Amino acid sequence: MKRNGRTVLIALEIATPFVLVTLYALWAAPRDSFFFPPLGEILAALRADWFGERILSDIWPSIRRILLGFSLSAILAVGLGFALGLSRRARIATAPLVEFFRALPPPALLPLTILVLGVGDVAKVLLIALVCLFPILQNTIAGITGIDPTLRETARMYGITRRGELLHVVLPGALPAIFAGLRTSLSLAVIMMVISEFVAASNGIGFGIWQAKRLFDIPLMWSGIIILGILGYILNMALLQIESRVLAWHRGARKAAE
Amino acid sequence: MMEDRAKTPTRFLLGATVPESALPWLGTLAAIALVDLAVRIGMLPAAFFPPPSVMFVTLGALLGTASFWHGLWDTLWTWAASLGAAAVLGIALGVGMGASRYLYASLRLVVEFLRPIPSVALIPAVILVIGVDFGSKIFLAAFAAFWPILIQTIYGMHDVEPQAMDTARAYGMPGRDRLLRVALPSASPYVGTGIRIGSAVALIIVVTMEIVVGIPGLGELILQARQGANVERTYALILAAGLLGMSLNLGFARLEARLLFWHPSHRKDTR
Missing domain, CATH: 1.20.5 (Single alpha-helices involved in coiled-coils or other helix-helix interfaces)
Structure with missing residues (x-):
């Protein structure tokens, strides 16, 4: 049974x-509906277009924008998060600003970066980095302040140096929270990549989908959406893999990774 | 945050003491003043970065215009409608998938594949099929907000203490009551978290649709200000969008604390 x-x-x-x-x-x-074409047509467009020359001309530029922007913000946010997490006064003084930028709907910044930085690759990467910064920053701060004070005091009592304390107590203690922030930011990175390519771009997956929509090439549009789904899925899985490897020692790692 | 220094005043510039509760205000004012200064002495180009003081003045002037309130209202009611729809559907399906192993097994992979699709990818399809109107905005925002609510509800249902359910069963509580009076209350903090995440996601999608497609709302006003090269107004409206997001977050946190005061995760002595 x-x-x-x-x-x-x-x-x-x-x-x-x-x-x-x-x-x-x-x-x-x-x-034979116009908006919902037969599956065969969508798959044919997927094979002929997206898995053809568009891999280099559109898919790769999109991935590069995400990876560059995301890594840039991860480095900045973890560094800044350490500074703010370790200094109580700095943390309290900047809390409203962090809170504000965390609550700001990220697409609202798109007109701003177009205004200030234009529509090139640099503008897109910086936009992605700017948007991804705050969830990671907030989680890093929360991770550091959430560490049991006894742990750090014990480490200090055993004469561990300041550097050792940061590397072996604070960083591992904050990592689960940092990864939670990284996961939030990764999905934001994909969102910002797509909409910045919708609005102004000359290549990329978002650009391809938007162009297909303008030309009423509906199978191509749907297949592009499928590509974005696959990309989102792969990026998410990759980050989860890294997380479960890095946090293998952490008891709650599996739970946090879900 | 619970360090023992919490109540002691902090030494500030020039040895003056300020209570810690004033620090957030001081920090914010200092940041605003610093950027203001940087623009006014020419470190930041004023053409791209209006001084923050000017942003606030522009926002103040905007508060007196009807178009601002119309935009805010259009953003708010579409946000509320989509969050409401997402909550009803997400909680219903989440409770179903949490309670029935068969439903959970059949839909798990579907959810796993649909969830990571960036909902903004569907914008072109949605505006083609539904059209450039509030309907497409509400549909997509509800679609996006649905997933976190669904997932959190399932987690919550799976996290119900088996002993509580067994006890209820042993006392002969019928299945419907076990679901409504044991499982659902116990899962409610998860549902609350899901709705809070869903609220932020819905706002993101609503504003995205307004900016990318040009559907009326706060985002469309930002788009128009940018297209009209009105830098001060662009910044003032972005400021308004951030303040809106902040108040919604705060509102939900307050609401949750008020509604779930009885749950262990919200009781004072366990926090």
């Missing part, structure tokens, strides 16, 4: 996505 139940569960889990895709294929094929 018990084994039977588990088999049913696993079968359900694997079968449902296939059933849904098949249902779409069966629903769309005879209809």
